[in-house]
Amino acid sequence: MLSTKITEINDKACNVAWSPLKSCPDLIALGTKDSGGVGFEDYGGELDLYNLNLGGSAPILLKTVKTANRFGSLAWSDIGFIVGGMTDGNLCLWKYNDLLLDNGGSDQPTNLKVHNAEIKSLEFHPLAPHKLASGSSDGQVVILDLSQSPPTTEILPPSSNVEVTKIAWNTQVEHIIAVAHADGLVCVWDLKQMKPWCQLRSPESISDIEWNPTRGLHLVTASSDDRNPIIKLWDLRSSTSMPLATLSGHSQGILSIDWCPHDESLLLSAGKDNRTILWDLFTLKPIADVPNDSETLNQPVDQTLVENSASTIYGSAAVAQQKRYHVQWSPLKRGVLVTCSLDRKVQAHSVNGLVTKCGRPPKWLKPRSGVTCGFGGSVISFGITDKRVKIYTAVEQPNLLQASQVFEESKSMATTDYCSQAAAKSVLPSDKNIWSFMNVIFQANARSELVQHLGFSPDAIQRAATDFSEKDDVTDGVSQMSLNEKPMSAGAEKAIQDALVVGNFEAAVECCFRTGNLADALILASCGGADLWQKNTRTVLCK
Numbered sequence: 229m230l231s232t233k234i235t236e237i238n239d240k241a242c243n244v245a246w247s248p249l250k251s252c253p254d255l256i257a258l259g260t261k262d263s264g265g266v267g268f269e270d271y272g273g274e275l276d277l278y279n280l281n282l283g284g285s286a287p288i289l290l291k292t293v294k295t296a297n298r299f300g301s302l303a304w305s306d307i308g309f310i311v312g313g314m315t316d317g318n319l320c321l322w323k324y325n326d327l328l329l330d331n332g333g334s335d336q337p338t339n340l341k342v343h344n345a346e347i348k349s350l351e352f353h354p355l356a357p358h359k360l361a362s363g364s365s366d367g368q369v370v371i372l373d374l375s376q377s378p379p380t381t382e383i384l385p386p387s388s389n390v391e392v393t394k395i396a397w398n399t400q401v402e403h404i405i406a407v408a409h410a411d412g413l414v415c416v417w418d419l420k421q422m423k424p425w426c427q428l429r430s431p432e433s434i435s436d437i438e439w440n441p442t443r444g445l446h447l448v449t450a451s452s453d454d455r456n457p458i459i460k461l462w463d464l465r466s467s468t469s470m471p472l473a474t475l476s477g478h479s480q481g482i483l484s485i486d487w488c489p490h491d492e493s494l495l496l497s498a499g500k501d502n503r504t505i506l507w508d509l510f511t512l513k514p515i516a517d518v519p520n521d522s523e524t525l526n527q528p529v530d531q532t533l534v535e536n537s538a539s540t541i542y543g544s545a546a547v548a549q550q551k552r553y554h555v556q557w558s559p560l561k562r563g564v565l566v567t568c569s570l571d572r573k574v575q576a577h578s579v580n581g582l583v584t585k586c587g588r589p590p591k592w593l594k595p596r597s598g599v600t601c602g603f604g605g606s607v608i609s610f611g612i613t614d615k616r617v618k619i620y621t622a623v624e625q626p627n628l629l630q631a632s633q634v635f636e637e638s639k640s641m642a643t644t645d646y647c648s649q650a651a652a653k654s655v656l657p658s659d660k661n662i663w664s665f666m667n668v669i670f671q672a673n674a675r676s677e678l679v680q681h682l683g684f685s686p687d688a689i690q691r692a693a694t695d696f697s698e699k700d701d702v703t704d705g706v707s708q709m710s711l712n713e714k715p716m717s718a719g720a721e722k723a724i725q726d727a728l729v730v731g732n733f734e735a736a737v738e739c740c741f742r743t744g745n746l747a748d749a750l751i752l753a754s755c756g757g758a759d760l761w762q763k764n765t766r767t768v769l770c771k
Contacts, residue, residue, distance in 0.1 A: 240260070243300070247560075301350040390413070430451065457499060457500075484556075499551075506582055553569070596611075
């Protein structure tokens with residue numbers, strides 16, 4: 229089994245309170261539940277401050293303060309108050325900063341007599357840390373305001389005379405508080421109206437209750453009854469008589485539960501069956517057990533052993549002593565919890581390796597911000613301060629972006645207009661020539677426009693070719709033709725080439741006839757179409 233233990237404090241049967249101060253997240257306060265003396269010498273209890281030193285070696289004892297009575301409960305506020313609920317009904321208030329000073333008077337607490345019976349539960353308000361609620365074994369609930377001097381008290385009307393097992397402030401609404409009694413009654417109070425908002429009744433004894441850390445209408449209750457050791461999840465919007473879900477996994481009564489403040493899908497429960505279960509509230513199934521020191525004690529007992537043998541008796545006693553009566557998540561260290569067991573051990577565990585067995589990472593391991601990139605410079609991001617997904621474009625080459633935007637806008641323009649516009653904006657002559665040429669190419673009469681763009685005049689070329697004559701003034705080249713043709717002059721070649729460039733085969737053939745080049749005339753006539761071929765072959769044969 230995967231080991232989760234980080235460190236431990238031995239020989240301490242106590243109540244535990246984590247430090248909520250960000251400056252000292254590894255600190256815990258311990259208030260002894262049994263005698264602080266040796267043997268029958270009973271002089272009350274002790275308040276101990278420990279630095280668990282989670283990233284180092286052994287825990288470090290910072291301070292010990294003796295008290296006249298033992299602790300029934302313990303709480304630590306965000307504003308630095310450490311408050312002990314004593315067995316005689318008194319509240320003992322210390323200031324954390326004063327406890328660490330080395331003067332004689334700093335150890336003495338402020339005593340407030342608020343109950344006539346043992347104080348079984350204390351809890352500071354998560355939204356208003358100067359408010360403290362206390363519940364006693366005679367069913368009385370008192371609300372204190374520590375911001376006043378002296379602190380003011382307000383007693384809730386009695387809803388039950390049975391022991392208060394747990395008080396829990398609502399995590400979202402300041403004036404809502406839940407009180408659990410040992411007879412199975414859970415009363416949700418509206419402090420503005422000073423009357424119950426609703427009541428949950430159960431045939432089993434309720435040992436613990438917890439509010440959802442993010443949803444103010446979700447509540448869990450734990451049963452300490454061995455006959456029906458279950459955890460009920462309530463949605464107070466829908467029903468106060470039928471739970472939303474029921475978690476079954478313990479074989480004996482449940483002593484303590486705690487809802488993870490960093491991931492609302494995780495819940496811890498410790499039971500009389502020597503199991504500490506980590507629950508997945510999304511699937512409503514156990515994820516894993518937080519192991520005890522000796523895994524062999526959890527192995528099945530060999531039935532061949534004699535039932536009354538010493539090994540069986542002492543083995544069962546060892547298992548019973550390892551029962552955990554309290555579990556509590558750290559309010560600052562994600563995935564870290566503390567447990568208290570009957571064998572007088574306070575242990576710190578990390579469940580970061582266990583929570584992944586549910587098939588998904590815990591909330592604190594999920595990325596709280598991220599970014600991804602797409603085509604066209606698109607960037608999508610999300611962060612922890614803004615619950616929105618942002619989509620924007622990252623530009624590395626602004627000139628290229630501007631050019632592409634202009635090009636996209638030009639799709640609505642005619643191609644020739646765009647080319648003319650680009651040519652007008654061109655700085656380099658070569659660019660201007662290229663865009664001008666492209667403008668000509670996309671014209672409807674591209675051939676004739678291209679000829680003019682290149683500087684040729686079809687009319688002038690036609691006249692030059694048809695009226696061409698050599699220096700010897702040959703006017704009728706056909707009568708002069710023979711099989712032994714003379715070389716063509718440079719002037720004639722120029723006239724014929726120009727005529728071919730502008731596509732005027734008829735003028736080129738006429739020029740060949742006028743210069744007496746019969747073969748060239750017939751070849752060019754064959755390229756000028758059937759009519760030109762027939763016309764010129766007839767002319768040659770007639771002559």
